[in-house]
Amino acid sequence: MIFFEQLEYTKIKELLVQECQSEPGKTVASKLQPLINKKEIDHKLKLTSEIQECLKNRIYFNFENVSDVVGLLRNFHHQTYNFEEFRKIYFNISAANTLKKRIEKLEDYQNFYRIVEDILILSELEKRFNEIYFTDGEIKDSASSQLFSIRKRKKEMRKRIVSSLNEKIEDFASSNFLFDKVVTQRDGRFVIPVKEGSISFVKGIVHGKSASKSSVYMEPEEVVGLNNDIHILESEEKQEIFRILKKFSDDIQHSKKDILKNTEIVKQIDFYFASARFAIRLKAEKPKIAEKPYLNLIEARHPLLIESYDDYKKVIPFSLELGKDFKLLLISGPNTGGKTVTLKTVGLLTLMALSGLLIPAKTDSTIGIFPEVFADIGDNQSLENAMSTFSSHMKNIEGMVSKGNSNSLVLIDEIGASTDPEQGSALAQAILEKLVEKNVAGVITTHYTALKVFAEKTRGCMNAAMQFDPEKHLPTYQFKLGLPGNSFAIEVAAKLGLDEKLIKRAKELTGNQNVELTELLKKMGEEKAELARKNYQFSLKTSLLDQKISEHQDK
Known part of the structure; x- marks a missing residue:
């Protein structure tokens, strides 16, 4: 979706993909989507919060070797798996078994405990892999008693052959028949190197010449029978290994449903651990989820700014409530003052919370369920479709106006x-009027004074401002609700080094009307706030007076 890109939700997903240890976990992260079922959202938030506590209490699990084994298990068309395939399946079994074996440490984390409880421990398969294989893929002698016996006889047979050939070498030492006094192998048979001119003096079978053509490899007749016996044992060994691997493959196939079920649980847990690690970096907390379309962000920060600065404290927080006293918030203020960041933060934290992710805001923050979120941010100009920036904006907004309703953001x-x-x-203004009519919740940024006036006088709308330091000519990035803000375009331009003569001329041309109107709106807002405060005090005093009158009458 376009607004996922505009609100940088896709970047959050990319960070979560990087944070996951396993490929299946990364797949879960890549498919992350906002949800509309409160029970499901709450479950995901609680689970992530519990795993966050696990990490803080140094409870870790390793999922690096977990892989996608669905194809291996469901599309098995051979008689046995190979070592690499066995190992992939083994790692998944081992990861699941490790989780289940440590379940007693998870008793304080109910949601996490219940998920791990569903894992079926497969100790025999894990044990059998370790009985069969060394870490480099070689088959162990202990893989079966029969294999142990075969290899023991092979070893003894080799010793007899080598001993016999060494005796032969000693016999030939004085005759100068040998090219070298060593026992070697050719084509799996034990041989000795004999000088080419001495072949007729050594009874046996020739197995080829050396690279220099100066010697031949001969199998003396005394060891032909023993070499044959070794070949028979090697054939028996291969048959036994095949039997072992075939049996192990059949055992795995017999348990494939349990392995796949466990793997599904493990990959989800890998994702939740990634989400929890990400949340710890952001100092994120679990928000409350409301059924209604409502937002109450307390000390919210943009997660990607936290990542960028690598310092939570450098990102200036803001608090904002939407959907109680008003549903449309109009933010004004200077360029580069933080309007767009605030707007994106509102949208991004909403999407994150509805996806079951913890958010960088105080734990009392509340995110309501918005089945539809619309965004129009940035330059969506399309050269391919000959669409101008303005046309692109209007196309997005047309969708908001036509599809938006009281449950939309x-x-x-x-x-x-x-x-x-x-x-x-x-x-x-016409668009805002339509959004008010349809009772749509929204946050809109603007520099237009007319819209500030509209928000001030329209029920269900509220002005807000990003603050600016007029003395330093710098934005403070502070968010203030209830008052519109000046754009301070000329001041910002001056601070950025624009020619002084141009600045002076701009001030002459602009006059003071817009500034004076904004100041008037500010004054009106302050007076409204003061009136509301006095009205509250009056109501409180009236209530106390009524209470005293009632107490006096009772006497």
């Missing part, structure tokens, strides 16, 4: 921009 950056300011402002 709408996020629009610089509404009505990228066109004539007067017409853009008028169009933006």
Whole structure:
């Protein structure tokens, strides 16, 4: 979805994919989506929060060797698996067994405990793999008693052959028939190197010449029978190994449903551990989930900024409530002042929470369920489709207006921009009026004064501002609810080094009307807040007076 990209939800998924240890876990992360079922969301949040506590209490598990074995188990068309295939299956079995064996340590984490409880421990398969294989893939003598016996006889037979050939070498030492006094092998048979001119003096079978052509490899007739016996034992050995691996493959196939079920649990746990590690880096906490479309973010921070700065404290938090006293929030303020970051944070934290991820905001924060989230952020100009920036924005907004309802969340950056300011402002107000009519929840950023006036006088709307330090001519990135903000475009331009003459001329041309109007709106907002405070105090005093009158009458 386009708004996943705009809100940088896809970047969160990419970070989670990187954080997962196993390929199956990475697949789970890549398929992450926001949910609309409160029970399911709550379960995921609780589980991630519990695993976060596990990590803090130094309870770790390793999933690096877990892999996708679905194809190996379901599409098995051979008589046996090879070592690499056995090892993949073994690692999955071992990871699941390790989780289940340590279940007693998880008793304080109920949701995590219940998931691990569903794992069926497969100790015999794990044990059997270790009985059969060395770590390099060689088959152990102890894989079966029959294999042990065969290899023991092979070893004894080799000793007899080598001993016999060494005696032969000693016999030939004085005759100068040998090219070298060593016992070697050719084509699996024990031989000795004889000088080419001495072949007729040594009875036996020739097995080829050396690379230099100066010697031949001969199998003396005394060891032909013994070499034949070794070949028979090697054949028996291969048959026994095949039997062992065939039996082990059949055992695995017999348990494939349990292995696949366990692997499904393990890959989910790998993902939850990745989510928990990510949450620890962000200092993220578990929000409350509300059935209704409502937001209450307390000291919220943008997760990707935390990642970028690698310092939680460098990211300035904000608090925001949407859906109680008002449903449309209009944020104004200076360029580079944090409007877009605030907008993205609202959308991104909503998507994260609905996906079961912990968010960098206080634990009392509440995220409501929004079945549909719409966003129009940034430049979506399409050269391929000959679509201008303005056309692209209008296409996105048309979808919001036509599909949006009281359960939707709408996020629009610089509404009505990228066109004539007067017409853009008028169009933006018409869009806002429609969103108010449809009772859509939303956060919108703007520089248009007319929209600030609209938000001030329209029920269900609220102004907010990103603060600016007029003395330092710098944005403070502080979010303030209830008052509109100045754009301070000229001041920002001056701070960025634009020519002083241009700055002076711009001030002459702009006049003070917009600034004065914004200041007037601020004053109105402050007066409204003061009136509300006095009204609350009056109501409180009236209530106390009524209580005293009632107590007096009772006497």
